[in-house]
Amino acid sequence: MKVVIVGGGIGGMSLALSLCAAGLADIDVYESAPAVRELGVGINVLPHAVRELAELGLQDELSRIGVPTADYTYYSRHGQQIWREPLGIAAGYRWPQLSIHRGELLGVLHRAVLKRLGPGRIHTNHQLSRFGNRDDGGIWAEFIGRDAAGVAARAEADLLVGCDGIHSTVRNALYPKGDPLRWNGVLMWRGVSQAAPFLSGRSMVNIGSSKRRTVVYPISLVPDQRNGSLINWVATCQVSTSGMPPQDWTNLAERERVVETFADFTFDFLDVVQLIRDADVIYQYPMVDKDPLPSWNFGRTTLLGDAAHPMHPVGGNGASQAILDARVLARELASRQTIESALSAYDSQRRPATAAIAQSNRKAGPHRCQDLVEERAPDGFNDILDVMTRQELEGIADDYKLTTGSEIDRLNNRESLSVPSSVESRPEPDASSAP
Numbered sequence: 073m074k075v076v077i078v079g080g081g082i083g084g085m086s087l088a089l090s091l092c093a094a095g096l097a098d099i100d101v102y103e104s105a106p107a108v109r110e111l112g113v114g115i116n117v118l119p120h121a122v123r124e125l126a127e128l129g130l131q132d133e134l135s136r137i138g139v140p141t142a143d144y145t146y147y148s149r150h151g152q153q154i155w156r157e158p159l160g161i162a163a164g165y166r167w168p169q170l171s172i173h174r175g176e177l178l179g180v181l182h183r184a185v186l187k188r189l190g191p192g193r194i195h196t197n198h199q200l201s202r203f204g205n206r207d208d209g210g211i212w213a214e215f216i217g218r219d220a221a222g223v224a225a226r227a228e229a230d231l232l233v234g235c236d237g238i239h240s241t242v243r244n245a246l247y248p249k250g251d252p253l254r255w256n257g258v259l260m261w262r263g264v265s266q267a268a269p270f271l272s273g274r275s276m277v278n279i280g281s282s283k284r285r286t287v288v289y290p291i292s293l294v295p296d297q298r299n300g301s302l303i304n305w306v307a308t309c310q311v312s313t314s315g316m317p318p319q320d321w322t323n324l325a326e327r328e329r330v331v332e333t334f335a336d337f338t339f340d341f342l343d344v345v346q347l348i349r350d351a352d353v354i355y356q357y358p359m360v361d362k363d364p365l366p367s368w369n370f371g372r373t374t375l376l377g378d379a380a381h382p383m384h385p386v387g388g389n390g391a392s393q394a395i396l397d398a399r400v401l402a403r404e405l406a407s408r409q410t411i412e413s414a415l416s417a418y419d420s421q422r423r424p425a426t427a428a429i430a431q432s433n434r435k436a437g438p439h440r441c442q443d444l445v446e447e448r449a450p451d452g453f454n455d456i457l458d459v460m461t462r463q464e465l466e467g468i469a470d471d472y473k474l475t476t477g478s479e480i481d482r483l484n485n486r487e488s489l490s491v492p493s494s495v496e497s498r499p500e501p502d503a504s505s506a507p
C-alpha cells in the first residue's frame with residue numbers, strides 16, 4: 073500500500089512512524105515548508121500520547137528533553153488555590169506527562185522518520201495544490217514549490233492523508249463551503265523565559281479564569297548559566313469577537329500590551345509579570361477551532377490531527393490527539409481487509425472522540441472550576457469548600473479524563489494499538505480497545 077502524507081508536523085510524522093511500525097513502509101511525507109523547522113513554544117504530551125510514542129520506541133529520547141510534569145494546580149486570579157492534582161507517573165499512570173518544546177518534539181519525530189524510512193521519503197518545499205481520484209480507485213496529488221511556478225511533483229498512491237494543520241488544503245478541498253474558523257474572542261500570548269524553578273520544580277499552574285488566564289510550566293530541568301530553567305507560559309485574554317487577528321504561529325505580540333493586561337499577576341509562588349518581561353519573543357495567536365465534520369473520509373482521502381479536528385488548546389490535547397489518530401489509523405490500515413473498511417473504522421473511532429474533546433474545550437474543559445469560582449466568589453474566599461464542593465471539583469477533573477480517554481486504570485490496562493507481526497491471523501480489532 074502506497075501512502076501520501078500531506079504535512080510534516082507532529083501528526084504527519086507520527087503517522088509515518090506508526091505506519092512503518094505497522095509494516096507499511098511505502099510512505100512519502102510532503103511538507104510545504106522549505107525545511108522541517110523546530111518552531112513553536114511549549115507543548116504537553118499527555119500520558120495517553122506518551123504511551124503511543126513509547127510503543128514507537130521514542131520514550132527514552134523524549135524523556136531526555138522533556139520535563140515529566142508532576143502536579144497541576146488551579147488558582148483564582150487572586151492567587152488562591154482552587155484544586156491541585158498529581159500528573160503522569162505521580163498520578164498512577166504507567167507513562168509520564170511530558171512538557172516539551174514543540175520544535176524539539178518535532179525534531180525527535182523527524183529524525184526517527186529519517187532513520188526508519190530514509191531521507192528520500194520526506195519532501196520539503198512541496199506544498200499540496202491539487203489532488204483527486206484516479207479511475208482505478210487510487211489517488212493523485214500535485215505539489216508546488218513555495219516560490220517556484222508550476223508543478224514541482226506529482227504523486228500517485230492508494231491513500232492520501234491530510235495532516236496539513238488548521239489551514240488544511242485537503243480539508244478546504246473536501247469542504248469548500250460552510251467550514252469557517254471560529255474565534256471565541258480570546259487572544260493567546262505565548263513565550264518561553266528563563267527563570268528559577270517554582271513550586272515542586274515540575275509543577276504546572278493555571279491562574280485566573282476564562283476572562284484572563286496564564287498557564288505556566290517548565291520545559292527544561294537543567295539550570296543554565298543564569299541558574300534558571302526554561303519556563304513556558306501562555307497568557308490568554310478575552311478581547312472581542314470581531315476582527316479576528318491573523319492566524320499565524322509566528323505572529324509577534326506587543327510586549328507592553330501583555331504586561332499591562334497581566335499587571336496584577338504577581339504572586340508569592342510565581343511572578344508572571346517578570347516572566348512576560350523576560351521572554352525573548354512573545355507570539356500572538358487567536359484561540360480558534362472549527363465545528364466538527366460529518367465525515368473525514370472521501371474515497372481514499374482522509375484527515376488527521378488539526379486538519380481533522382482543530383480544537384482550543386485546553387488541557388494539552390492538540391498534539392496528543394494527533395498522535396492517537398496516527399496510531400489508530402495505522403492499526404486499522406494494517407489489520408483490515410480493505411483501505412475503505414480501515415478508513416471507516418478510523419473515522420468511527422476517532423471523529424466522535426475528538427469532537428467531544430473539542431466541544432468540551434469550548435466550555436473551558438477542566439478549567440471550568442476557575443470560572444465557577446470567579447462567578448461565585450469574585451472577591452476571593454477563605455476556604456474553597458465554601459465556594460465549591462469537593463465532589464464538584466473532582467467531577468470536573470474526572471469528566472475531562474473520561475472525555476479524553478485518559479482515565480488512569482483504563483489507559484494503563486487497555487490493549488496496545490501496536491500491530492502484532494502476524495496481522496493475517498488477527499481478528500478484527502475490538503471497538504472497546506479504542507482510545
Ligand SMILES: Cc1cc2nc3c(=O)[nH]c(=O)nc-3n(C[C@H](O)[C@H](O)[C@H](O)COP(=O)(O)OP(=O)(O)OC[C@H]3O[C@@H](n4cnc5c(N)ncnc54)[C@H](O)[C@@H]3O)c2cc1C
Nearest residue numbers: 079081082083104112113199200236237321377378390391
Ligand atoms: C509553526 C508551528 C508552530 C506551532 N506552535 C505551537 C505552539 O507553540 N503551541 C501549540 O500548542 N501548538 C503549536 N502548533 C500547533 C500544534 O503543532 C498542533 O496543534 C498539533 O501538534 C497537531 O499537529 P498537526 O500535525 O495536526 O498540525 P501542525 O503541527 O500544524 O502541522 C501541519 C503541517 O502541515 C504543513 N502544511 C500545511 N499546509 C500544507 C500543504 N498544503 N502542503 C504540504 N504541507 C502543508 C505545515 O507546514 C505543518 O508542518 C504549531 C504549529 C505550527 C505549524
